[in-house]
Amino acid sequence: VRESELLHNIAQRSAGMTSGFPHVLLGPGDDCAAVRPPGGSMLLTVDQVIERRHFVPGTPLDLVARKAVARSISDLAAMGATPWCALATGALPAGFAPSDADALCVSIKKWAEHWLCPMVGGDLASMPDAASPLTLTVTAIGVAHPSGHVVTRAGARPGDHVYVTGALGGSFDRATGQGRHLTFEPRLRESAWLLDTFGARVHAMIDLSDGLGRDAGRIAQASGVRIELDAASIPRHPGVADWRSAAGDGEDYELLFCIDHDATVPETCPPTGTPLRRIGVVRDGRGCVVQTDTGSHDAGDMGWDH
Numbered sequence: 201v202r203e204s205e206l207l208h209n210i211a212q213r214s215a216g217m218t219s220g221f222p223h224v225l226l227g228p229g230d231d232c233a234a235v236r237p238p239g240g241s242m243l244l245t246v247d248q249v250i251e252r253r254h255f256v257p258g259t260p261l262d263l264v265a266r267k268a269v270a271r272s273i274s275d276l277a278a279m280g281a282t283p284w285c286a287l288a289t290g291a292l293p294a295g296f297a298p299s300d301a302d303a304l305c306v307s308i309k310k311w312a313e314h315w316l317c318p319m320v321g322g323d324l325a326s327m328p329d330a331a332s333p334l335t336l337t338v339t340a341i342g343v344a345h346p347s348g349h350v351v352t353r354a355g356a357r358p359g360d361h362v363y364v365t366g367a368l369g370g371s372f373d374r375a376t377g378q379g380r381h382l383t384f385e386p387r388l389r390e391s392a393w394l395l396d397t398f399g400a401r402v403h404a405m406i407d408l409s410d411g412l413g414r415d416a417g418r419i420a421q422a423s424g425v426r427i428e429l430d431a432a433s434i435p436r437h438p439g440v441a442d443w444r445s446a447a448g449d450g451e452d453y454e455l456l457f458c459i460d461h462d463a464t465v466p467e468t469c470p471p472t473g474t475p476l477r478r479i480g481v482v483r484d485g486r487g488c489v490v491q492t493d494t495g496s497h498d499a500g501d502m503g504w505d506h
């Protein structure tokens with residue numbers, strides 16, 4: 201009864217989806233959703249958040265739902281894509297209150313629509329025991345930038361300038377488990393503006409989930425280049441002690457991009473005011489280093505595994 205009630209509620213609340221999002225032909229409530237395919241390439245990504253891994257027990261469910269959706273939306277932004285639709289699953293600890301499950305569904309739908317990514321379907325299941333971690337999985341589908349340019353990690357070229365949006369470090373408050381990792385804004389508008397303005401001169405991009413050092417290393421590896429970052433240029437959030445924290449903390453969900461050296465990038469993104477900071481350069485070679493007054497530090501071993 202609980203489950204059928206829950207599914208009924210979800211279908212009821214989603215009844216208006218097809219008018220709000222004309223490309224959604226059939227939303228939650230049937231065996232499948234139906235959506236009109238976008239005109240360009242589709243970008244697909246899936247990500248999960250796991251209790252005690254990505255959020256601490258007791259985190260408000262609305263913020264758990266927000267993070268689950270935002271992480272996948274951030275991946276779309278990293279490729280220059282615009283959200284099209286999404287699917288979600290939840291694995292709930294045994295004994296999870298039905299009212300909490302319902303609230304979780306409301307939040308997932310709300311946040312998905314906040315980023316114009318209608319949640320067209322999903323599934324909830326109960327885990328075998330009460331100690332199981334609450335786990336949410338979100339599959340997000342996007343459409344490539346109208347130019348057709350899909351920004352991968354593999355396009356960086358020697359001579360490119362390396363930029364980052366926003367500021368880094370201290371996203372996850374280790375004392376409380378709270379912080380920006382629960383409330384970050386995926387850089388959709390910044391990504392769209394970059395592609396609108398510079399097109400294919402944006403050579404490579406990634407969203408910073410595992411830390412600047414590690415994620416810059418991923419671009420370097422995928423592109424077969426060397427990335428040199430300037431420690432003093434790395435923008436830090438207030439209270440972030442040094443470049444090592446800024447480069448290693450992770451969960452920033454800012455965009456790191458490599459752009460043609462001829463591109464004139466302003467200090468802030470015009471539509472949003474988000475800072476755009478040049479922090480390095482792409483060279484021939486391999487690997488990623490952070491340069492300080494005292495020398496070169498290998499960036500590849502900074503950051504953390506999810």
Ligand SMILES: [Mg+2]
Binds near residue numbers: 274275278406407409
């Ligand atoms: Mg990513």
